[in-house]
Each structure stands twice: as structure tokens, then as C-alpha cells.
Amino acid sequence: MEIRTLNYFLTVARLQSFSKAAQELHITQPTLSRQIKELEDQYHVTLFRRDTRHVELTSEGRLLKKRAEEMIRLKRVIEEELSDPEIFSGDIHIACPESNSMALIVKTIKKINEKQPHLRFHLHSGNAELVECMIDEDEVEFGVVVGQNHLEKYDFMPLSTYEQWGVYLPADDPLALKDVITPMDLKGRPLILSNQDMISSKFHGWANSNKEPLNIVATYNLINNGLLLTENHIGYCVGLDYMSCIRDDSLCFKRLSPPLIDQSMVIWKRYHYFSNIAQYFLSELKDIMYYTCTEDYHDRETEDDKSAAL
Secondary structure: OOHHHHHHHHHHHHHHOOOHHHHOOOOOOHHHHHHHHHHHHOOOOEEEOOOOOOOOEEHHHHHHHHHHHHHHHHHHHHHHHOOOOOOOOEEEEEEEEEOOHHHHHHHHHHHHHHHHOEEEEEEEEEOHHHHHHHHHHHOOOOEEEEEEHHHEEEEEEEEEEEEEEEEEEEEEOOHHHEEEEEEHHOOOOOOOOOOOHHHHHHHHHHHHHHHHOEEEEEEEEEHHEEEEEEOOOEEEEEEOOOOOOOOOOOOOEEOOOOOOOEEEEEEEEOOOOHHHHHHHHHHHHHHHHHHHHHHHHHHHHHHHHHHHHO
16 A cells, blocks of 8 residues: 555545546546555455545545545654754644643744744644544644543643633623622523533532532533523533633623632643654743743742832
8 A cells, every 4th residue: 555545545535526636636537546446456345435426435435534644644754753853844733622721832832933933733622522532543742631630541741820610601690790609609590511521520519519400501512602602691601711712891700619720731642652843842831831930930029029118
């Protein structure tokens, strides 16, 4: 099986057309059809269902597509790792949530981009389940998760950021006048929760003092959809503080009391062999965290000195 043939196969799968694929690949359609037929004969399978309008993958074709994409990516990684060690180039894939901790990742990307412009970053947004799945399937090198659940499967590095859980609610809601939200405040009220079991069970534990079932009217995968529901007064959305997807003043955020706090983690597959660029990214991230913590410490010292002088 040649890489060239796999590229032919992937192009047909993407365009769902032999004629369009042949045109993009700058080869004749009979040549392309013959290459795919030889690939099918080699493994005694049918990769595409063909009709007069388009082609679609069979179950065997979908399996080959997944493995072919892995092989193409691995070939690219090998070429990058064997290139000039003084010039970092290539791609770093990071699966990440919508959270305040991404500010550290963005700072790191910005710093690297200024020093190594040939590195490309690809961010894949999703919840913790998607992050873990993408790591398990080797689709990304790193993932960012909030909390410490399921870390026995991975190696990880704590980030120097903590996430505050709270409730998003309409700015004109009576609860918006409160400084914090208690379990009693939410008794019987319509709630919008993440559909992740980990987060749901954690919030249930926090609210357990009510001794009553929660009134969950909707769940979300990514919080932006939950906030849309809240904007329309459907329920109170439980999520993390500092969400960048709040676009105006129609919503406000209130932290929970007692506080519900999590630490963010960068995770990766256990015993994973890092490429040079992946090691470089981790090193730069550690530097960013060190300098951020140092700046925060000096800022607090300055504020303390000002207070003492007064």
C-alpha cells in the first residue's frame, strides 16, 4: 500500500466523486479508478458504493479512511522530526474546552508564533469526553481538561489557573442582585447543565443540601448553546466563570457559595513519545506559567506596599 494510493483514496472520499478527485489530483479518471480498484482487489473489499450521482464509503471504506488519515499524519510527523533541528515546523493539535485556562495556551501560542513562525496550531473545541477521545485516538497531542477526573489514564501537568463554577442568569432576574448563589437559591428553579456525567454529579453534590431532585430543563455540550437558552429565560445555566462567549450585558454570572472550584490540566497519552515540537510547546507553556505567576506575585507585593503606606 503506497502513500500515493492512500492520497488518491482520501481525495475520492472527501469529494465523493471520481471525476472531481481526478481533476484535483491532475490525473485521468480511468487511472484513478484503476488505482482504487487495485486497492480493493488487494484486500478483497469494496471501498465505495457507486451510483450515477456520487460515491459513498462502505463500512470497510470508513475504516480505511480512518487508518489512512493516521498514516498520512504519521508520515508528516516523521518528515517534520527529521527536518533541520534548528527550524521548528509542523503542526500541534490541542483539544480544549471553553474555559478561562485557555488564556495560558493562547499566550504560549503567541510567544511561540513570534519565535517559530513555521509552527501551526490547531485547536479542537469540545467537552472533556471529546478531549479524551481525541487523545485516545491519537488525533491530538495534548488536551486541556477542567478537574482531575479520569487522570489515571494519562500523564498530565497542572495549569496555574483555577476555574470557578457558577450560574449564568438574565441581568434582569431577581437573583442578579445577589453576590453569590446558594443551593437554596436554586431550589425548584429550572436549570441548564452540562451533559457530562462528571460535571452533573459534581453539581448535584454541591446542591445536595436541598435534599430534593434538581429541576433540569435542558443540557448542553458546549456552553454557548446553554447561554442562548438562558438569554431566552428558559433556565439558569451552570458553567465556568469568564466565558468569552458572553456578547453583551443581557446575562450576568454569579459564583456559587460554598465555592465550587476546579484546577485545569494539560493531559496527554501515557508513555507517549513526544516529537521535538511537542516538547518545545510544553517547555514554553511552563515558562509562560512561571512568568505569569511571578508577575502576579509582584503585583500583589506592590498592592500590599501601597496599602501599608496608606
